[in-house]
Amino acid sequence: MTELNGIDVTFRICGAAGDGSLAAGSFLNRAAARMGYHIMNIDLYPAEIRGFGKSVAHTRISDRPVQTPGSLADCLVSLNDLHAITELDTLAEGAVILYDSKPPNYVEEDEAIAGFIEPGMIGYGIPLGELSSIATKSARSRNIVALGALSGIFHLPSEYLRDAIRERFTRKSEEIAESNIRAFDLGLEYANTRLVKADAIDFEERVPGARDDVVIVSGNEAVARACLDAGVRLYAGYPITPATKIMEILAKELPKQGGVVVQTEDEISAIGHIIGGGFAGKRSITATSGPGLSLMSEFLNLAVMAEVPVVVVNGQRGGPSTGLPTKTEQSDLNIAVFGGSGDSPRPVLAPADVTECHKLTVKAFEVAEAFQTPVILLTDLFLANRVEDITWPEGDLAIWGRYENRIADPVAAEDFKRFVITPDGVSPRSIPGTPGLHYPATGLEHDERGMPEYSPENHLRMTEKRYLKFNTLRDAWPAPVPEGADGELDVGIISWGSTIGSAREALEHLHTTDMNAGGLFPRLIWPLHEDALKEFSSRSRNLIVAEGNYSGQFANMVEAVVCREVIRITEIPAGPIPSERIIEVAGGLNR
Template identity: 35%
Template sequence: MPADFNWAIGGEAGDGINSTGKIFARALSRAGRHVFTSKDFASRIRGGYTAYKVRTAIDPVESTVDRLDVLIALTQRTVDENIDELHEGSVIIYDGERTSMQDLEIPDGMVGMDVPLKSLAEDAGGAIMRNIVALGAACEVTDFPIEHLGSSLEKRFSDKGESIVENNKTAADLGAEFVRESYEAETTEFEYELETTDENYVLINGDEAIGMGAIAAGCRFYSGYPITPATDVMEYLTGRLERYGGHVVQAEDELSAINMALGAARAGARSMTATSGPGIDLMAETFGLVAQSETPLVICDVMRSGPSTGMPTKQEQGDLNMTLFGGHGEIPRFVIAPTTIAECFWKTVEAFNYAEKYQTPVYLVSDLEMAVTEQTFPPEAFDMDEVDIDRGKIVDEDEVDEWLDDEGHFRAHAATEDGVSPRALPGTTDGAHMSTGLEHNELGRRTEDTEIRVEQVHKRERKVETAKEREDWSPREFGNPDADNLVVSWGSNEGTISEAMDLMGEDAPDFRFLSVPYLFPRPDLSEAFEQAEQVVVVECNATGQFADVLEHDTLERVDRVNKYNGVGFKADELAAEITEVLQ
């Protein structure tokens, strides 16, 4: 029996797939099991095909695999879509009373469990609970103690009243009971038993982790425009940010969103906006102004498949070049891509600190799969006592005097040794000054003087140089540090590659794995490249944008593993691909 168990529910958009899947994931998490989820969904409100998959084990799970052990199929298409992942002994739970499912043929070697989901749900109080009946059935098949499902149902429905909670529990019980009575032999034969532990895990997705990181970091202002897959950041913050004296504004478009965030940042609030590729294109206009006016701002790009509208609900790491190089002129910036969901929290905190310490825009680059994946972590992974706030060179009324010129003007863009100028927040006596997207002198006033132009360009670049020296930009290291082979990746592939490494077995080529969260400034990998006989760069785009950057940095050629069909890497698939490239 493999250590991990894979489960899914699939149906049409509007069938409550997402909500049901999350209830099951939470039940497992509350039972002290690790969980990693994934979603197949389309940009539509009803119809089509959508699925929620859960991988679970006692040990941490960090990716999905191409295997399904139990499938709850609300439609024929759900079975068709997953036929390659189902295997001998897989259980398919379906409702044979549903007209469209009457002719369902269970593939050879698999176990069909025809459970009257709708009828049993009606017995429990309403057809709407048919998915919960199916969850009860799944608990019985896997010997998973149903009280954990009850606990998850309480969390989900407690604000709707006790009777709703009780009805749902009854629905789950009826599903379990039906399977116990009708499929006893099949259940006994089924090879998985979902054991529990006493651990209590946090179940969180990447967008939520970014939102929570923002609050922890002291973010007080958020403006955004809804866009998949970044909307969850905004929805998480809405209502919560207000509890901490902040505010969330839904702007009329992304142009407005970034300008509002810029305004709040200039007023002195920690401020942020989040969007996806199409929004990043629009924000590129103001991005240059943020940098030129030396305003601290965190801009989050939750990437999805592009270009243009692309595949809005599909995975891609296609915006690296845009975030590294986007915008006319030459724009100093930081680009940080968290490599795990827990890191989404920590890198958000860092992003706010870098933004203020260096008075520079920071791109925080996440992606669709991190945004929609729910994963378990021990609560210590989000230890709030570890959060440090560094606001950089904010000057108060007394300190302003040190930064006035002979005529009493505040030198908001003073060309200091480290490039970072004093920052007087509006309201500070004698600190009044202007800032502008125009080239300016140290007072923030427009100039086309050639010497001042050069001085200000150098001053802004010097902030980046200072940051390079002062901060730790190291990659995260895994595998054998002395191996001949080097695998490099960025962003959300870390967990999948780590699991691939475990799956590859002893005969497979040994490798060192560097997971890079800092894209600019980024670590110098020249030495690591020199030591390695072969370098493979793994990323979810067609052209190998990071590979290009690393080749440029190190003047070495690399091998590339790319995926750009809209689905992220899976551990078993990647194990095979890396093995092939390295052999």
């Protein structure tokens, strides 16, 4: 996505596991963010755990905030030609390919990426291995040589890249750091003295505005940080892609705050643990993916029925079953909203970006406690793993205290009704151990005191109670604010979760045309703000719902509310839906 008037360049650094492509990507991200550029990075790697699988660092660098990682790359760095050849169809027109011009041995036919460079592409051959060996006595720093070459070819300020490299390697030793700096400098020098620049990408040594407060964070890291900020006391989980990173971070950090991390034997046990934690009045969370959420269904119902606050983060990936463990998808919406026996309402939140991964995780705890319910936070692999430049929210976390966390007054101990019917459906709860405020907590239908009670009248009253607090939450949560044009719209775009970025980018483009376009992007996915959807629909001549699943799970929900057929962009491209796809569909509509 090269923009010649500004900087907007997408890189793909591709190698086999161990080639350092992801490390090179992280240096590039860090340096660019510190220069003041906006970045979005996603690391791509295969599902199979083996030594030589392909790994790709995909990084977009822009002088404007970016909503998506960009679908096509402007520059491909090959650290392994066999893998990089499979990336050729991800390249934009006029893309640059940087490759090792002196590999140690001849390769067989069609195994060298240089053999695929065609008119319309620009190839820069650099003796990556040879220069690395000169600098570090091994070919392992080819990635660093390549970074130096990128700095030289595209005039990326080199000192920022050197700093990023030095920071990382100094942790190992000063000597390793300096040898890698030598590798970087050799790549830079080679590009400056031996290559004739033939491409149009030029950072012009510009530093838009150096930032010290910026952090480079993934969605998973933001969720973990939010857990720490929100005062979580218990994390229980079973490892699964793409959620494991959250547990890895909390395993290190949570005990420092007096919390506990338990790696359980499976996901059923994990949710069982956190229901115990939530029941005990401690903020508790688990993180999983589709297969894990499926296993958790019954315990989620227990949390609904027993009105226990817990947070479940679900990093969606391709399904069903084990599915596509390392490919993103938004196809767990149905199970998040509807999965479970009986009428089992539970709030579902979906952040749009990394910053919102933090904000909505904090918010999820607040909602869980205030409405005494399990809350599901739907991220996805793309959002969980992608890296953005953000600044952490300021200390007061303004969303604290918006909802009341109702704890029963011990004075009421004489006639404590844990599930008392209230005007908003929320009953004061007690913390176990509070004298006189003990009660039966059960998955059976119960009366206001918690005693099992199966009469149809009671079941209706308690079901209405559970839905009443659900509706109270919807009314308390700010309705989504339409973005883009006011008034009558040629096209209205509705989306959710990580696809919001693509939809927003599409809107930006449509606003440069004569098309009147607007967007509505709810973060509270369930319960839906029906009035907001109806109002937006009534203004939209064409209504698109864009989401990363096959069956149009959100489109189905929206259609039921707006009572009209929507135009579905429901794709499972193994990556985020490109904004170009939404633009293409919107551009072809009758107005």
